[in-house]
Amino acid sequence: MEAAQAVTRLLVGPFNRVEGDLEIALDIADRRVESARVAAPLYRGFEHILEGRPPGDALVIAPRICGICSISHSVAASRALAAAAGIEPEENGRRATDLVLAAENVADHLTHFALFFMPDFARPVYSGRLWHGEAVARFRATAGGASARLVAARARFLHLVGALAGKWPHSLAIQPGGTTASIDLGGRVRLSGILSEFRQVLETHLFGAALERVAALDGPEGLAPWLGDGPESRSDFGLFLTISRDLDLAGLGRWDGPLMSFGAFDGLFPAGLWADGPQALDMGAIAEDLSHAWMAGETRHPARGITRPDADKAGAYSWCKAPRLSGRPVEVGALARQMMAGQPLVRALAAGGSGVEARVVARLVEIARLVLAMEGWVRDLRPGQPFCRDMPPLTDTDGAVAGLVEAARGGLGHWLTIRRGRIHRYQIVAPTTWNFSPRDAAGVPGPLEQALVGTPAGDAPDPVAVQHVVRSFDPCMACTVH
């Protein structure tokens, strides 16, 4: 008879190559993760800072919650203010906003792939694998050739944001009535040039195939060229798939709970909840549970939420609240968007639940789909037509509004109450707040906490599979606790 395996506690932190501060406590038994606690160890107080200020100040302050999802926060804040003022953006401004938001999402997906996620496969722990040499050459942290190439391509791609929004991150170009930078004919043509150059890098190196082919992948069989020995297989996507199949990344980091998308780009990626099929999303069913967060107060919908830190609260282990939809944790991100959008490959890969491979493939397929869509949006810009209309002053306004957007990492919501022309309440629920939430009052762990259970950890103190699972969510901790 075997004696019961002792449980050992392992604290992983600082958890690097993620955006922001993260610490993970693992209970390990029988060489696997038995339970996990995900902690956000930084609190900055943005919601409190916004209270009492003129509503327009949110356009300066809210984007600075996050340096990697800055435009997403600009868009959420501007949509909330537009709702308060009862205006719609000018058509050109709407297109320009879509363009810079898509650019940020694509750039973030690339940063994640090249700098955060792939370098783990270049670690010495994998030195016996056939693909290891290639992973080192391409993706070794701060040294990989593919990483350097993708970082350079990303930098030149972000010229599109320079042209349409002045700079990245932290622009004020996105206003409730549109965008402040009007584009002339030359400017519009330059945008097409930026996209063309970027497409070439993606097709030559990242995918080894035309973007149209990647966007249209309709099932796992379609991946055969990337797993064979043709030109597709020599792409970075091919290297990832080879590694993924060798290590069974599809079976790692499993989550079979619901997936949620707020919807993006005028129905290109529809809103909804995926739970064994598409369902309607009830925004009224969102509530933030504070039971395990260093926060005082009770569970509330974000429209009525409060943020009052309580650093000494018993039983708490994170600054992150625990948002729930109808009382359940949900996963958000590119995977949820592509499931709701009916992308056939992604639906096939995540048919029985999500995992590391499906999350990464969803991001890469989304890069292809977004760049193709951006090419059309650039052609839709109308130089000489207005880009922005004024927002009527909100000096006497009272009301409760919300601004919703899909950031790279998933649904982002700003819930704003204005009283007598001042911000009375400002609540932000970010994508990683959903994915990396702590336990709720019923003791139900958040999505990452659940996805980590069962992950191999025999190579403690630095279990590499845990790294893959955590990074597969592409966490943004800066947003999580603002």
Next chain:
Amino acid sequence: MSRDFTILWLQAASCGGCTMSALGAGDRGLVAMLAQYGIRLLWHPSLSEEGGMQARAMLEAAAAGTAPFDCLCVEGAILRGPGGSGRFQILGGTGRPMAEWVRALAAKAAVTVAVGTCAAYGGIPAAGDNPTQATGLQWSGEVSGGLLGRDWRSPAGLPVINVAGCAPHPGWVIETLAALAEGALSESDLDPLGRPLFFAGRLAHHGCARNEFYEFKASAEHWSDGGCLMENLGCKATQAAGDCNLRAWNGGGSCTNAGYPCVACTSPGFEEPGAPFLETPKLAGIPVGLPLDMPKAWFMALAALSKSATPERVRRNAHADHVAVPPVWRPRKP
């Protein structure tokens, strides 16, 4: 260079935006740009392979002085709350407040650089009633002191170098670090707020594409108008340090060229302008924040004169979101 100049980079209470901005440096990225000056990132939370125990061991050795390094870069404000404990930011896996780590590591680095306005002066987290007791490394807003104290000097004898900006231009970061690696940056190269003069010696206004509108006080009144943003839309570029409009941001952009006001993000206290960010405060119809180094009466006299001399082209283009009236062409006399 005989050996690499090594950098240890910490993210305090930051949004990560300074690093994200720097990833666009020179269209090649932070690592590649630093390498060409012989600078190596010993550890960076977003970019390095080592995490967890390896990272902790490396930080402990650096703080103990057993693993020497040249430069500490800190991005983000230092949180001293709640109640002076620093617990609003614990460096993951260590149980120690980030404030303690920064203090310990700054004592060992030859030089310490505050990357961004948060690390320099406190920045946005210090806004309002400063709920987290955020501070900069050697300044709290406009008050000298901060975490390290007014008289603090690095082992190499330098105060904290403040590469202010929210986020700073990637060139400011790279060039500051390159100059330090070369040993070419001394205290006399800094302005009174600790910012390198090579960028802080200019005003954000210099080189603004709207300068012709400024000359004539032909002012934008609505978003995406072509005119000068100073009179109505809150632009502080005539008071804010930075060669912002003499450099290309993300390939060619800048705040004012993209049609929105400078919020003086390189300045201590920019987070509390005392008025809405997107409006110019006025007294009796006259903007309060006029250029700092010009007699007000002269400014008013010149403004009145130039307003009455404004060409029709400038007047109309100031209120259009595209060029409504192009420059006049006159054929040469035969």
